[in-house]
Amino acid sequence: MKAKPKTRKKVRSRLVKRQSHKSGLPPGTLVHVGDQMMDHVRMTLLDYDEERFDERQLERIEDAYPYKASPTVTWLNIDGLHDISVIEKLGKQFCLHGLTLEDIVHTGQRAKVEDMDTYLFVVLRMLTYSEETRTVQSEQVSFILGDHMVLSFQETVGDVFDPIRDRLRHAKGRVRKCGADYLLYTLLDAIVDNYFDILEKIGEHVEALEEELVTAPDEGTLHEIHELKREMIFLRKSVWPLREMINSLERSESVLIEKSTIVYLRDVYDHTIQVIDTVESFRDMVSGMLDIYLSSISNRMNAVMKVLTVIATLFIPLTFLAGVYGMNFKNMPEIGWKYSYAGFWLITLGILVSMVIYFKRKKWF
């Protein structure tokens, strides 16, 4: 029982970010809204072109500056948003708008893309599924697509980009031959592909619940349905804006995105629609499950009550009969007869049997 309130607390804070300490500050003031999830900021820089590949952990953000002008593609990944000074320095160096910086550190943004002429700002949510609590958690990931440059910002270490890093290291696939826009696409693609993995796990949960619903529904089933419903509300809230975001990325006429990349973005868009379709189907299924649960429980209850009531109904007339012959009237001739007691039992059994047959025929139990 201890675990439950904790889960619920998480649920709420997934829907509204606490930002009380933020309101009242001028727009563009950088304050990190969200939980600080790690001790110090980790900065990883990957620099590559078709021939060369370079990977470094940066100590100071200033070490990244020289890469700005290089003709190679540079991917700078920042894990941890609580150290505002890092973000501010980056912002100054790469000429980022104050609102962009605010959106990066103010986690809880809706997925969106913003064309700021010299760079594209993309923000979306990366999901993780906790098998234990069966809840979906989300983390905000922001991207800056500049000229030959991708900056990515995450709240914590750990992401779905490792396969892409591998591909960059070993020059697998097209990614080393293409520009920064293609890198951005692969990163987005990895996040959306990860949504399918999560849907698969939720699908397993749905399947298990349906099984339980048929074999042994109890009050726990109800709460699981309720929690699944809540996960759906949360998923929808994360997934729907994605569609709009990737669509406007695909249609953006920014010079930063090459024509050949558009077709790949359309592919990500198709995947997003598939994700949305699946979430909607799950929603429909879960609300169907609630109906089934309610009527199963009610059917079961009815069955029990019917049996119990039938038993009571069988014995009440007989108890009356026994009561009659327990009366002390002086003038009760049948009392003295020899076979009247045996006759009482015969009549009793006769009534019992005929009532049972009648009830059986009526399918009352």
Added chain:
Amino acid sequence: MKAKPKTRKKVRSRLVKRQSHKSGLPPGTLVHVGDQMMDHVRMTLLDYDEERFDERQLERIEDAYPYKASPTVTWLNIDGLHDISVIEKLGKQFCLHGLTLEDIVHTGQRAKVEDMDTYLFVVLRMLTYSEETRTVQSEQVSFILGDHMVLSFQETVGDVFDPIRDRLRHAKGRVRKCGADYLLYTLLDAIVDNYFDILEKIGEHVEALEEELVTAPDEGTLHEIHELKREMIFLRKSVWPLREMINSLERSESVLIEKSTIVYLRDVYDHTIQVIDTVESFRDMVSGMLDIYLSSISNRMNAVMKVLTVIATLFIPLTFLAGVYGMNFKNMPEIGWKYSYAGFWLITLGILVSMVIYFKRKKWF
């Protein structure tokens, strides 16, 4: 009971394709996502114009290459998608985009059309209805419409195209006189026409369930309604994207589609709308059936409970009366009276009859 979990497993995998072994691979990597449904790939080639008709089973995909340049219409049908090398060779020979190839083998696509300038890529779902499990199964069918050329890809042998093959063989209808775009239309038309057959079968199921609902609803009825609802969710998910797809095919300005074919595509579009209308009507009817089921069950339960309760209510006051004359008070004058026992029975019957009349008049049973 064994069969049920199986059915359910299928249901889930119909909604989300397992693709765990795929995530992390670079885009454009060809991995078949879906169940391998057959042993080896079957390639059938039909080549025709108004005068000539040629039909062959190909051993190697290379045998299809010479037909590429021929002025006759060529239809190459591939059954089985697990042999990636065949798809790759075809892709190279016919200059197909990597994402197109990925969409072909990655079954679970939403119906869509993509204009790739030199070819049109069309993907949709072909449905089959299993009378036994009363479920709808779907298979992905992809088409490449090139210059004088249609490539079609299916997951397994067996489709709804046999009448079209017949018509080609015997030069029935317009199809031999028209180009590859008309062939594509007839193939799409066959798939959509097949949807009506499936709706007809589901309609029969709905009809049978409505019958059952009126005559003998039980818990099985509830589960059938639930499963029908789930089929509707699945059908909607397959059918709605079709509308958009055929609409954008009709409006596409590709040179590969002749003007005279547009009117036929509009006809397919009309059929798709009819399919969607019918699915939506079924959905409405099924959710109406749930209401009816619930209140029928509740009415029946109430009827039983009322009869039982009435019986108990009739005898409880009488039992009290019998109890009274079973008391051992010394000073109970009526005990000694001559006709008091007969009087007891008279009163008892009187109470019984008047209560029955009262309850009858109140329509309580």
Added chain:
Amino acid sequence: MKAKPKTRKKVRSRLVKRQSHKSGLPPGTLVHVGDQMMDHVRMTLLDYDEERFDERQLERIEDAYPYKASPTVTWLNIDGLHDISVIEKLGKQFCLHGLTLEDIVHTGQRAKVEDMDTYLFVVLRMLTYSEETRTVQSEQVSFILGDHMVLSFQETVGDVFDPIRDRLRHAKGRVRKCGADYLLYTLLDAIVDNYFDILEKIGEHVEALEEELVTAPDEGTLHEIHELKREMIFLRKSVWPLREMINSLERSESVLIEKSTIVYLRDVYDHTIQVIDTVESFRDMVSGMLDIYLSSISNRMNAVMKVLTVIATLFIPLTFLAGVYGMNFKNMPEIGWKYSYAGFWLITLGILVSMVIYFKRKKWF
């Protein structure tokens, strides 16, 4: 009970037309889909201008050919669609597209208009209401608007056009002074006006049901609500496409429709919207009725159960008391007292009366 399954069968076939014998045939093949409703085809020709009026029953379709070129307005009405040769000959003579002919004989089309350059093809559903089964039946009506020419196709004899025929015969209203497009408008207007008549009858049914709901709801009421709901599903399916159809007719830029007729079409459009509004209002009312029914039934059930339970509850403590003085303990001093029996009755009545008062005050029965 015999009648019910029949009604239900009709319902299904109203939603999906059986077309199993059709699938697989090449598009444009003329096969009549639907029930053959009459023995032979009846062809009626009306030919008129402002001065002249001519009306004939045609024996052979060839008799209609000479009217094609005449400057007068010709209305050829065909009742019965099963004789494919008639439709085919007409198609050839008047240069109708294969798909148009297919749509005419393949009843079950959604309402639509198609601009085929040389003619406009309009298809919609004409409704009839059977007072007996309280169901709405529909029949497909197709129109071809050519130059000075309207062809109309119906599944069976009997329609809502008699007043128009009268007006033509007696040169009432504007219709004799206007062209074929105005004739088409009057025909459409007659069909849509007829929808109001049907809504009026359904409105009476709704009213009667509401009455019944308040005075004497029983299980039959539930089934009537369910059937009314089903009629609404059917009506919606017929009516919604009409809106789109008449709108696109009004906006079509075909030369066949004169500017002065547009304003009349807009009027039909307004009527269609009114029909849709009313259907939607009825739907809302019917689903409100279901709620009322369910809670009325449940209220009534509760009332009965409460009374019965109160009776049982009144007597159970008294029965216990009687039981106590039926015990055979040797040492029960009150047994021997002179007024203890009278006292028992006093106490019993006291308990009874005070419980009744308590329950009454609590409004428990």
Added chain:
Amino acid sequence: MKAKPKTRKKVRSRLVKRQSHKSGLPPGTLVHVGDQMMDHVRMTLLDYDEERFDERQLERIEDAYPYKASPTVTWLNIDGLHDISVIEKLGKQFCLHGLTLEDIVHTGQRAKVEDMDTYLFVVLRMLTYSEETRTVQSEQVSFILGDHMVLSFQETVGDVFDPIRDRLRHAKGRVRKCGADYLLYTLLDAIVDNYFDILEKIGEHVEALEEELVTAPDEGTLHEIHELKREMIFLRKSVWPLREMINSLERSESVLIEKSTIVYLRDVYDHTIQVIDTVESFRDMVSGMLDIYLSSISNRMNAVMKVLTVIATLFIPLTFLAGVYGMNFKNMPEIGWKYSYAGFWLITLGILVSMVIYFKRKKWF
């Protein structure tokens, strides 16, 4: 009880106008559809400009003709639509289209505006709220905005325009200084403002019902909720088309509406949206009330049943115990003991008290 069916009859006829006697007549034939609400037609003419003001009751419609050409603004109000000849003469004199005249007398129109080049035709519904039956009644009001001329048509005497007449008489506000379009605006504004009054009254009803729901819900509450729901259906049907109508009036590019009036029309439009918002909020509240009612009733029922069942459950084991010592076995040693009767009572009370405590602790009553 007499009043109820009457109310219901009105409800239906509010949704569908009986027009049986109309169908079959040629379009443009003037037949008054609706109830005749008054004996003779009342015609009131107001003629004014900034300096002059003239008000007259007309005997014959011909008296209005001279005002047609005058440069002053003329407002002719017709109360009563059953005298077709008046409408026809007006139509001829002011060159109104046949369909316009039909829409005027055929009450039951959806709110709409039609730009007929030489005049604008506006039709909408004026609502009145009957405190007694708590129903909303509606009356069709039609306006013709011509050059310096507004014609208004109402079904019966009595409207919401008296304050406007006053302002015209006493030259209050801008209305005497502006043209006919501004007059039309003030008339529309008065009708829409009146909607707020009606919403306020319905709001009071909703408030009263909510009060009742908390303090004393009974079956009457259910019927009131149902009737309120029906009023909402009716209100929505009247209000939604208004939005579209006023929007298209605002956007119409008719020369009859001056630019300076547009901003006033936008204001009416804003009010209409507010009305719609409020109706939708009421709808949401009313359907929430139904949920509350149902669960309140069910809670109350449950509470009663629980108390009754608890009483029965308390006494049944005790009755058994009393039954045991009423048995006539010869060999029952406790029967003869001195304190066994007192002991019986002690045990009985012990069982009773401990069960009561147990049930109380479990919060069963």
Added chain:
Amino acid sequence: MKAKPKTRKKVRSRLVKRQSHKSGLPPGTLVHVGDQMMDHVRMTLLDYDEERFDERQLERIEDAYPYKASPTVTWLNIDGLHDISVIEKLGKQFCLHGLTLEDIVHTGQRAKVEDMDTYLFVVLRMLTYSEETRTVQSEQVSFILGDHMVLSFQETVGDVFDPIRDRLRHAKGRVRKCGADYLLYTLLDAIVDNYFDILEKIGEHVEALEEELVTAPDEGTLHEIHELKREMIFLRKSVWPLREMINSLERSESVLIEKSTIVYLRDVYDHTIQVIDTVESFRDMVSGMLDIYLSSISNRMNAVMKVLTVIATLFIPLTFLAGVYGMNFKNMPEIGWKYSYAGFWLITLGILVSMVIYFKRKKWF
């Protein structure tokens, strides 16, 4: 209980503003619609540019006139709308349209923006959350954005603008360097940011209710869910128009808004969408809670009823048995046997134990 009706009264008046005393007056007549919330009007003027800052409380509205022409940015805030003369004078001095003035004093406006060429008129609702009654209250705030000038109108003293005043005083952030349009943005931003605070508080309420729902649901929970639902209806009504309003502000091509401010408005727009998303998620959660509540209550009731019924069912057959041996038949051989009484108890306990085991195994209690 006293407090409740009061709350409810407030609810209604939040949905419909009483304006009975207004209807009938000519448009543009200034009448304050709403509760007078303060004694006298408070006028605060802030005048600033990058170097200078001036703050004054005005005694008379005429003191504000000189600032009209000054090149510095002037913000005049009016608290209290009941003194019409102040509004009228302002309107005359700053050339405001009559309808603008009407909208300012006629509180209850929907959020909207109106481009009046020489100024922009913005109206929206500022929310406050009362922890005590757990209700959201709203106040209308209107803005006039003129050249170098912002006028703001509030119903009462107390707002969310204090941090902005602070920033202006101490020249924090960008606001002193930018124009009046940026000031308007910061004011709007403060209002929308405040929405998040309110959502956070409602989120806490939702969380507390969910807790209660799991641990101890009672009828109070139901009413809290109902009231939460009503708050959601009210919030939606306030929030949805905001989206449209800020969107049209962002897209307005008024010269009063500089290009550089547009990106900030887009940021406010994003926040509005987030607010709407959260409100919708809450709505979904609250309606899920109702389902959970209803079935929890029903489960609990069922559990109680089952236990009680089981107890009754256990004793009824035993009572019958005791009744049998209480009969007075002369010829009952078992009566005289030595161990028959002990045997009776053995049989009784045997029946009791086996029934308990049977019921336990069936999980009936």
